[in-house]
Amino acid sequence: MNKEEYRGVWVFIEQREGNLVDVGLELLGAGRDLADKLEVELCGVLLGSNIDQLTQPLFEYGADKVYVIDNPVLEQYRTETYMKAVGDLVRKYKPEIFLYGATANGKDLASAVATEVMTGLTADTTLLDVNVEKRLFEASRPAFGGNIMATILCKKHRPQMATVRPKVIKKPDRQEGRTGEVVQESIDLQEDDLRTKVIEIVKDTQKKVNLEEADIIVSAGKGIKDEKGFKMVEDLANVLNATVGASRDVVEAGICSHDHQVGQTGATVTPKIYFAIGISGAVQHTVGMANSELIFAINTDPNAAIFDVAHYGIVADAFEIVPLLTREFQKALHSTEGGVAHV
Template identity: 65%
Template sequence: MNFEDYRGVWVFIEVKEGSIVPVSLELLGAGRKLADKRGTELAGVVIGSNVKHISKTVFEYGADTVYVYDDSVFKNYRTESFMKALLDCCEKYKPEIILYGATSTGKDLASAVATDLPTGLTADTTELDVEEDTGLLLASRPAFGGNIMATILCRKYRPQMATVRPKVMKALQPDSSRTGKVVEESIDLKEEDVRTKVLEIVKETSRKARIDEADIVVAGGKGLGNKEGFQLVHQLADVLGAAVGASRDVVEAGWIEHHHQVGQTGVTVTPKLYFAIGISGAIQHLVGMKNSDVIIAINKDPNAAIFQSCHYGIVGDAFEIVPLLIEGFKKSLAGLEANHVGEV
């Protein structure tokens, strides 16, 4: 390969129900830093039906160029149709780096594109950097059960590609004055040419807030002893209107379902307030919550690793401390409600 032919950082812009999936905006922020370091442009690739208007938002969040494939054949995500569009774009413009969100769609598309090009793909990345002179992408992710951070390189092929976990990068503040170049593209693909058909879309509904969208997360670990002890987490979460999180050990022990797991093999969260109760602080867990605005740790082991990563730490027995917190929060919230009624 002649690496001189490959220039630019691209972000696959995932669109769901007419709106950009948040991780794509986060990746525009990360991609902007990489592109600036390389002295090249940042581009977004938008594939869908009636999605041309998405370009404005992509520019506001940092892109210089937007490649748009807008056709009814792209109304619903299917590997075959989206892959053909992205491969077409790659062949024409030869990007140096392509970033995808580590969502079900992003992972599926990235792996298909990587196989067809062929090139390398780093999955579930949590840190990104680039060598200024060579353009070599430094894509880092936890490895060996989260015990080390591995930086993976793609020395021999281009484009270099990575899927990036949601919530680990920061989106830029949108700038409504930013504009750029829209490049409208198309491929010769008809509905009858696509082997997979979408017959029905079934939406899962739940009254509970998703853990990755919650402002407050109360998480518990094996330090709570057993499933009954873990109920302390639920009780505190109920008082605060928070989502419930858990460490991997708790999930593997069967105390709570997997979708509550925070960490490398679970969900990444960035709430305003995160309680880590009876959690030791293994790197597998930290990678999923370290970007929370405020972290409060409760553990009876004063040497627990979690105390190195929290903003506030309480050394003591959770079964003594958490009930006091619950009682205190109940009184505070009751006082706020009383004051509000009085004002009305």
Template identity: 65%
Template structure:
């Protein structure tokens, strides 16, 4: 393989409900920095049906070029047609780096593409850099239970690929009016050749926003003792209109479902306010919430590591502190309602 033939940084653009997924905009910001460091162009690869109008958004967020596969065969995500398109484009245009969001779609697609192209893939990255001379992508991720950061290189194969956790990169401020080049591609695969069909799409509904989109999160850990004690999180969240999260210990104890888990093996979040209740602050949890704008920790152990991460810490019994907070918030909200009545 002649590595010198490969040029450019690509981002797989994930789209849902005719809108660009936030993680893809975040990756365009990260990709812009890598491309500028290498002196190459940044491109997006956009796959879907009736999605061409999304290209202007991608240019505003940093892309120089967008490769578009727009056809009915892509109306719902399926591994086979999407993989076929990405592999075909990579073989034709030879990007040196390709980034995907570490979402269910991004992880599925990236692993299939890596297998077909016989190249390397670093999963769940939290940091990216590139050597401007060699072009080696330095993809870093937590390893050994989050106790170290491992930087992984793909020296002999291209493209170098990585999936990146949502919310760990920053999207660029949009530049209205910025333009780029649109390259429309045609796929050679037909519907009859695709082995899977989407029969029905069932959307999950919830009263509260998803964890990775929430402005306020109330998270609980093993310090809440049992499932009944964990209900304190729901009570505080109800008052604040917050979403409920948890540490791995709380999830493994069966107090809450796994999709509420925050941390290295769960969701990465960046809310405006994060309450850590009865959470010790192990690095595995901290890596998933340390970029929150305001972190408030409640723990009865003054030496708990969480106090090294939080902005405000309350040393005390959560079963006394949280009810007092609930009462104070209810009173404050009531006063606000009276003032605006």
């Protein structure tokens, strides 16, 4: 392989039912930084059916060029079709770096493409950088149970690829009216040639906690001990009109369901306010909430790692402090007329 032939930073732009998924726009922000450092183009890759109207926003969020394959066989995501389409583009245009969102579809596609074009892939990356002199993409992620951050390099193969969790990177500011180049490509596939068929799409209607959209999150860690402690956290969240989160320890103990989990194996969140109650602050958890605007931590251990990312910390027993906070917030949020003010 002649690595010198590979140039440019690419971002896979995920769309669902004709709507752009935010993680692709977030990655354009990260991709813009990498492309500027390497002095190369930032390109989006957009696949689907009847999607031409989606290209303009990509330029406004930083793309210089967008590769588009518009074909009915790409209307719904299938590994078979998307892998061939992206693989063909990679072989033809030879990008240096390729970023994907760590969504269900993004992770599936990235691993399939890595196999198709015989390159490496770093999964669930949380930090992105590049060694400009060596042109090596530095993809960092928690390792060894979340106790350390490992930087993974792909020295011998191209493109250098990674998946990145939604909300890990802030969406860039939109530059209204910014334009770029659209490159229309095709795929030589007919529906009758495919081994997989989309028979029906069934949407999950089960009500789940939506941590990623929450403005205030009150999260419980191992320090809350049991269901009684979790109820204490829920009481504080109810007063604040907040969403309840949890660390992996709490979920694995069966105290709450997985949709409450914040961290590397849960949700990545960016609320306005994050309460970390009885959470030690392992990297596995903090990578999922460190970008919160304001972090309050309560822990009995003054040396707990959570205090390194917290803006305010209380060294105390949560079973003493949380009920006190709940009562004080309850008083503060009720006006003299009896109305309730929402935080």
